Amino acid sequence: MRHFVSAACGLWLAAAAPGAAEPVVVVELYTSQGCSSCPPADEFVAMLAANPQILPLALHVDYWDYIGWADKFALPQFTDRQRAYAKAVGSRTIYTPQLIIGGQDRIEGYAPDETAERLRRHLEAGQSVRLSVTREGDRLVIRAEADPPLDAPVRVQLVRYKPEETVTIERGENAGKTITYHNIVTSWEGLGDWAGQEPLELEAPFAGDQPGAVIVQTHGPAAILAAARVD
Numbered sequence: 105m106r107h108f109v110s111a112a113c114g115l116w117l118a119a120a121a122p123g124a125a126e127p128v129v130v131v132e133l134y135t136s137q138g139c140s141s142c143p144p145a146d147e148f149v150a151m152l153a154a155n156p157q158i159l160p161l162a163l164h165v166d167y168w169d170y171i172g173w174a175d176k177f178a179l180p181q182f183t184d185r186q187r188a189y190a191k192a193v194g195s196r197t198i199y200t201p202q203l204i205i206g207g208q209d210r211i212e213g214y215a216p217d218e219t220a221e222r223l224r225r226h227l228e229a230g231q232s233v234r235l236s237v238t239r240e241g242d243r244l245v246i247r248a249e250a251d252p253p254l255d256a257p258v259r260v261q262l263v264r265y266k267p268e269e270t271v272t273i274e275r276g277e278n279a280g281k282t283i284t285y286h287n288i289v290t291s292w293e294g295l296g297d298w299a300g301q302e303p304l305e306l307e308a309p310f311a312g313d314q315p316g317a318v319i320v321q322t323h324g325p326a327a328i329l330a331a332a333r334v335d
Contacts, residue, residue, distance in 0.1 A: 128331045129226045130319060131160040131219075132204040134186045137175040138168030140277035144214045145201035150286040157227060159317055159331055161265060163289045165200060173276030177269075177288050185292065185325070192324040207321055207328035233258075233300075235330035237318045242311040244334060246295075246318055247304060254300025256322070258329060262308055264291045264316040290314065310334065 133149055135142045152160040164177035165186060186198050189210070203211040209222045232252065238245045246260065266288040273281050298304045298320070310316065316334040321327070 127227060127231045128157060128159050128317075128333065129206055129223055130317070130328050130331045131158060131206075131223070133160060133162045134165055134182070134198070134200055134202040134204070135162055136165050136168035136178065136200050137271060137273050137278060137283070138171050138173045138276040139200045141213065142201045143278065143281065143283055145203070146283060146285055148214065148216060148219075150284070153286055158223065159333060160287050161263060161289050161317070162285060162287050163292075164285075165198075167198075168200065168276070171276045173273055173279070176271065177285065177290075181292065182289065188325055192326060207324070207326055231330050233320055233330035235318065235320060235332045237332040237334050239310060239334055242309060244308045244310045244318070246306050246308060248298065248320060248330065249303045250300040250329075254329075257297040257299050259321050259323060259325075260295045260298055260304070260306070261319045261321060262291075262293050262295055262310075262316060263289060263319060264312075264314045265289045266314060 131152060133145055135146055146162065149160040149162055152158045163182040163185065164175050164179070165183040166175065166178040166180055167183055169175060169178065186202065189204055190196065190198050193210070199212045201214060203219060205211070205219070205222050206226045211218055211222070233248055233250045235248045268284060268286050269288060270282060270284045273279060273283065295306065295308050318332050318334065319328055320330040322329065
């Protein structure tokens with residue numbers, strides 16, 4: 105599996121045009137320490153993170169906690185976000201593990217072949233929004249421009265995440281396992297809406313040493329138009 109993913113990542117990188125700004129495709133993984141089907145997907149996040157054009161983000165949900173193990177990374181707002189994705193497409197069901205690629209493609213379960221193909225399509229499609237983020241001390245300066253201008257306002261969001269942490273799980277479906285989690289989302293907040301007609305420039309606080317990302321996304325939640333990492 106590692107060989108397959110490494111080879112696929114090499115192909116994605118090779119597909120980028122020389123000198124072109126590399127798009128960053130956001131991959132949201134909805135997962136839980138209490139879900140026995142999740143560890144392969146959790147490991148997959150680490151492999152995806154090796155590609156600078158892919159930003160995997162692990163959002164731990166809380167609806168598995170009733171089994172007997174409370175996921176220390178789970179937040180109700182992540183469950184709400186996953187439900188909002190389902191509602192946006194008329195579904196009443198949510199799953200773990202679930203991948204949402206670029207805010208659009210939904211993959212239930214662990215499906216590396218399908219994930220690789222969807223990622224390839226997103227990377228080849230490019231992005232209509234040019235986004236740049238500069239850190240100045242404890243603040244970010246965010247600039248964006250849409251070409252062509254957008255037809256509807258989009259949401260500008262700031263994500264913070266912990267690069268890695270290892271957890272020994274004592275109860276629940278994964279009892280006895282020690283799992284290393286990667287790109288664990290600790291907060292996801294909206295910074296405001298942008299009409300997408302004129303260039304955007306705004307500032308946001310960014311204290312501490314946790315990395316993060318700025319994400320520009322259509323309402324729904326739906327398509328992610330641009331994303332940029334912040335170290």
